[in-house]
Amino acid sequence: MAPDVEPAERLSDLLAHLYHLHENAQDPHLELWPDGDAIGVLAYTRAHHSALPPEQVSPARREQIRLRLKVTGLLYSLIDTEQLGALDQARPPGARRSEHLLTLTELADVLVLDTPGAVSKRRDRLYAARHHRPRTPWHGRQLMAEREAQTRRRVVEVEQARRHHSRVRAAAQELLGVRHDLVLTEDAQDWLHGLIQLLEEDPLRPDQMPSLAAHLSLALAELGEDAARSPAAAGALARAREALSYRDR
Known part of the structure; x- marks a missing residue:
């Protein structure tokens, strides 16, 4: 299930940036770099963080941490998108019960949720997050406040x-x-x-x-x-x- 919009930063670009940080630092273990494996790259960069120049002479270590956090955030977003896609294929919205591939109980078991009803709530949350649609007036106010806070942070960062x-x-x-x-x-x-x-x-x-x-x-x-x-x-x-x-x- 493809995202509706292209992410602001592509995963491949973030991984490439991490690689170049270690390459520029002449990381002696770079031959072990797990090319194309995002989880492997996160593990490598955590283990070899000290291969970058110390913070007294370079911002590389701080930049590496920022990039790792961006990668994890993007992975979370991609995982949520795939989970929503799987849930909608298991129980297509608007479909008859006979067309459902898995019951709510089965899905709750797979997702390790306490109740079958929690599956619907999970799907609702994923859908709302993916389409930026508030589920209730309270969620709408919360979303607006979060966006305003993000805008203020972005202005400060710029x-x-x-x-x-x-x-x-x-x-x-x-x-x-x-x-x-x-x-x-x-x-x-x-x-x-x-x-x-x-x-x-x-x-x-x-x-x-x-x-x-x-x-x-x-x-x-x-x-x-x-x-x-x-x-x-x-x-x-x-x-x-x-x-x-x-x-x-």
């Missing part, structure tokens, strides 16, 4: 992301301005070159903003604590690290 990106961009520009006063490894040079290319895009597309932060965090990871050869470079490094952690304040 503003936080905008401020975070603004600080990251400024920090990246400052760091590039003192790069000749930094002890650069070959990898650090590559990440800084990537920063230059990203900063040439003005303005950045929303999908490029996380890439800017990722490039900066990976450059900082390569530079280390003793990379500065001048007070200006030391200050730029400190402000870059501060900019990456700004969102969590």
